[in-house]
Amino acid sequence: MNYTLHQLMIFQKITETKSITKAAEELHLTQPAVSIQLKNLQDQFDIPLTEIVGRKLVVTDFGWEIASAIEKIIEEVQGINYKTAAFKGLMSGKLKISVVSTGKYVMPYFLSSFLQEHPEVDLKLDVTNKAKVLESLSANEVDFALVSILPEQMQVDGVKLMPNQLFLVGNRDFIFKNNEYDEGFLEELTLIYREEGSGTRLSMEKYLSSKNVSIRKKIELTSNEAVKQAVLAGMGCSIMPLIGIKDEIKSGELKIIPMEGFPLNTQWNLIYLRGRKFSPVAKMYLNYLIEHKDELIRKHFAWNL
Template sequence: MNYTLHQLQVFLKVTQCESVTKAAEELHLTQPAVSIQLKNFQDQFDIPLTEIVGRKLFVTEFGKEIGVAAQNIINEVNAINYKTMAHKGQLTGRLILSIVSTGKYVMPFFLTQFLKDNPGIELSLDVTNKTKVIQSLEQNLVDFSLVSVLPETIKIESVELMQNKLYLIGNTEKSFRKKPYSYDILNELPLIYREEGSGTRSVMEKFIKQNNLPVRKTMELTSNEAVKQAVIAGLGYSIMPLIGIKNELKNETLQIIPVKHFPIISNWNLIWLKGKSFSPSAQAFVDYIQLHKSDIITKYFDWYERY
């Protein structure tokens, strides 16, 4: 046996994703590079680690056992690295976050300098919908979550980061007046929705219900990016977070349609389980956020606050 740590890391990611393509994306490698490392690793075993059935990759029982062993080895290597850095007086460990999909436009700016200041901290960041974010938090699989709708089913503590502003948007093929429209316009324009479980959809539907608004739902899509592209293509209109359409507004492929009492406002909150015992890296991060959030907002989101 002459496998490398890199091969173990690649194989472990393949077992977790059950897909070479997805593993390549998460490892920031090309698909051929992952396939080569997977083959080189497999060549060292007489028993198959994976198999392809109907163009889908499956991990064999033996492969699953090797995956567990690979995880243990990688954990030990990480522990050695953490201990070495800790011995030098550096903060070490893993910081695990789950964030809602639009949070990808927010959270990186609250992480960048903290990670630069603490190179011994390894970040794990999962971007998904609100339902899955809350599930991972409820199961105590993460240190923190970023949401724009606070969960009502679990006890949490939180730090409010910044406002989340939702506007009615459309492409730029049709002209709209600058004077705000009444809510009746929502009955005239076909609306594109996010999928069930989305925080954006939750805020949008709550607003519609509270104001008893008539709307025309035309389709449902599974990501803000998909909704954005559908609106640009002229398939309909939508109510979307401002944070995710900065470039499209600048490039004039999207426009905000003025409506009375818009934007719809919610708040981005960094949340964690009430009473959670923080690791040193998690405690350092929440302390950093509380100390520096105003400076971060001023530096990176000045354009956003002016809307």
């Protein structure tokens, strides 16, 4: 066996993207170069790593086994790099954070300057829904999780960051007939929901339940971006975090509908398992965040204060 680390890394990216084209794009290589490296790796095994079904590349069961082994190999190589950097006096390692989907508008601003100060630190940032974020945190797969609603069944500590405000919004064609609407108005709307497991959806449902509102027509979509595009297109209205729609509100593409009891308010928190033993990088980032969070909020989120 004479496969190279380069071939293994390319195959790992192929399994992640399930596409030679996408793997090539993410690795900044040409598609033929990726195909050649995949062939060279495949030539060293008697069992197929991938198959073409229709026009789609499919990783075989054996291919997934190899991919799992490759992940461990690459982690060991990264460990060597981190130790080398440490001997040079540089702080290095991997920082792993899971973020609820709306948090993609928040978390980068609390990471950028830290990563600039510590270029040897690698970041793994997973953006998904609340249920999967908490699953990753519970399984101890990540150092931190960014959520807007604290979990009730998990022992966590964390750092409070900033408010998360949710408003009822419609598109530019929404005509205001009242200066302010009561909760009964929601029953007249087609309301666009996030999927089950979303923190935004949970906030919506808690509000609707507390007001005994029964929604007659609803649409369910699986991302904040999809919800925003649906509202922009006039498919209905939705309760959305301001942080993800502020540009559209400013341009007039979306309108905040004045509702009694709004905005709904939650709190962005970066949380971690209580009693977790941090890596040096995670501990350094936690200290950095505690020290600099107020400065970063004033710099990047003054409009939200």
